[in-house]
Amino acid sequence: MHSGILTELGDQLVDELGSGSPVIADADTDIVDAIRGAVRLRAVTDHVLAVLAAQAEHVGVAKRSGMTVRELLVANGMAPVAADRCLRVGRALSELPSLYRYSSNGFLSGEHVDAVVRGVAHVSTRTKQPVGSEAITEVQTTLVGQAISGASPAELMRLARAVAIAAAPDDDTITSAAEDATLNEMGWRQGDDGRLQGSFDLDVLTGERLICAVDTASRPRPLPDGTPDPRPAGRRRADAFGQLLDCAVRATADDAAVRAPRTEVVVTVPIAERNTVRLGWLGSISDRAALLAGCDAGITQVDLDQHGVPTAVSATKRLFTGALRKAIIVRDQCCVKCGAPASWTDCHHIIHHADGGPTILDNGCLLCRSCHTAVHHQGWEVFLGHDRHPWLIPPATLDPRRQPLPAYNRRTMRLDPQEAGAAA
Ligand SMILES: [Zn+2]
Ligand SMILES: [Zn+2]
Numbered sequence: 001m002h003s004g005i006l007t008e009l010g011d012q013l014v015d016e017l018g019s020g021s022p023v024i025a026d027a028d029t030d031i032v033d034a035i036r037g038a039v040r041l042r043a044v045t046d047h048v049l050a051v052l053a054a055q056a057e058h059v060g061v062a063k064r065s066g067m068t069v070r071e072l073l074v075a076n077g078m079a080p081v082a083a084d085r086c087l088r089v090g091r092a093l094s095e096l097p098s099l100y101r102y103s104s105n106g107f108l109s110g111e112h113v114d115a116v117v118r119g120v121a122h123v124s125t126r127t128k129q130p131v132g133s134e135a136i137t138e139v140q141t142t143l144v145g146q147a148i149s150g151a152s153p154a155e156l157m158r159l160a161r162a163v164a165i166a167a168a169p170d171d172d173t174i175t176s177a178a179e180d181a182t183l184n185e186m187g188w189r190q191g192d193d194g195r196l197q198g199s200f201d202l203d204v205l206t207g208e209r210l211i212c213a214v215d216t217a218s219r220p221r222p223l224p225d226g227t228p229d230p231r232p233a234g235r236r237r238a239d240a241f242g243q244l245l246d247c248a249v250r251a252t253a254d255d256a257a258v259r260a261p262r263t264e265v266v267v268t269v270p271i272a273e274r275n276t277v278r279l280g281w282l283g284s285i286s287d288r289a290a291l292l293a294g295c296d297a298g299i300t301q302v303d304l305d306q307h308g309v310p311t312a313v314s315a316t317k318r319l320f321t322g323a324l325r326k327a328i329i330v331r332d333q334c335c336v337k338c339g340a341p342a343s344w345t346d347c348h349h350i351i352h353h354a355d356g357g358p359t360i361l362d363n364g365c366l367l368c369r370s371c372h373t374a375v376h377h378q379g380w381e382v383f384l385g386h387d388r389h390p391w392l393i394p395p396a397t398l399d400p401r402r403q404p405l406p407a408y409n410r411r412t413m414r415l416d417p418q419e420a421g422a423a424a
Pocket of ligand 2: 295348349374376
């Protein structure tokens with residue numbers, strides 16, 4: 001095929017289909033037919049792109065312009081994920097004739113073709129059989145057959161894993177995929193809304209450790225007034241995961257419970273525009289989030305002058321450490337709101353450090369991460385009572401009278417809450 005044809009075809013298609021004139025179809029069957037045609041067109045386009053990517057790699061066209069083929073694809077408008085898929089498929093297709101046939105005639109979508117490619121590679125790695133071998137060719141035929149019969153890409157991968165386990169040689173020196181830690185992967189990306197989304201793929205033992213650890217830390221904890229934990233299971237697991245990260249960092253310290261932690265977080269604060277506090281990895285955060293992090297996390301605040309040059313670095317002087325932290329642990333014993341163990345807690349400044357709150361016993365209290373968030377973001381308040389113990393005031397949405405509650409370790413004591421409230 002002459003390469004110029006693609007350019008011509010592209011122009012022609014844009015003229016025919018793209019220039020604001022929608023496909024005219026009245027009958028339902030016409031619409032369905034048109035969808036089928038467009039899907040096939042897309043599949044063939046994906047195939048051509050994969051072949052071209054492999055060719056570009058083979059002849060070194062990208063290298064000559066000082067980039068990788070992936071960069072070349074991205075520079076010409078492909079999304080990075082699509083470019084990765086395109087390269088993977090392009091590299092594999094020449095060795096998979098049966099897949100090539102269904103890919104080139106547009107019967108299988110790029111996603112299905114990719115699933116077969118990954119499935120075949122998985123079985124080949126697991127069984128230590130080369131891709132050209134008879135056994136792997138059979139796997140290819142099976143997967144292509146399943147794909148044509150309507151199996152989804154996810155189902156194709158599941159099938160490939162099952163085949164790999166069944167076909168793995170019965171040999172003590174080869175671990176099954178489920179138990180092979182060398183296949184483990186973890187990745188993440190920042191979503192459009194700034195949140196971090198990730199995925200992991202773990203061997204059973206690591207997975208089991210993860211589940212045990214998260215499960216222990218994610219048990220429901222009743223609210224101070226005894227109502228059940230309102231957090232759904234997914235939220236509790238995520239809270240527990242955050243807790244584990246803190247514990248992991250502190251666990252390296254000898255006096256783990258006493259030491260101020262933790263995850264080393266660097267925020268930069270431009271003096272001129274205070275509302276653009278930035279995290280090192282994930283970008284801008286609100287002032288409220290910065291206050292919460294700064295309350296106890298091992299946060300290094302870097303103030304920037306109007307030219308973006310650091311002016312002052314403050315690290316630990318506002319953290320509760322050593323004897324002071326011990327004293328707070330002796331007084332509070334656990335999270336003052338929910339009773340989570342002291343080793344899971346942050347030391348919260350009752351009056352924010354940023355508002356001039358000092359780092360002293362009477363201005364600190366223990367809060368686990370989720371309760372800490374509740375105090376900073378969800379309307380819970382903490383104050384120091386007459387008795388020099390922390391007290392909690394629920395948000396009006398939970399208790400319209402906002403009756404003060406004693407700290408968790410003092411809930412069984414019969415103190416007059418009104419009296420303590422008067423001290424606020
Ligand atoms: Zn708590
Ligand atoms: Zn706090």
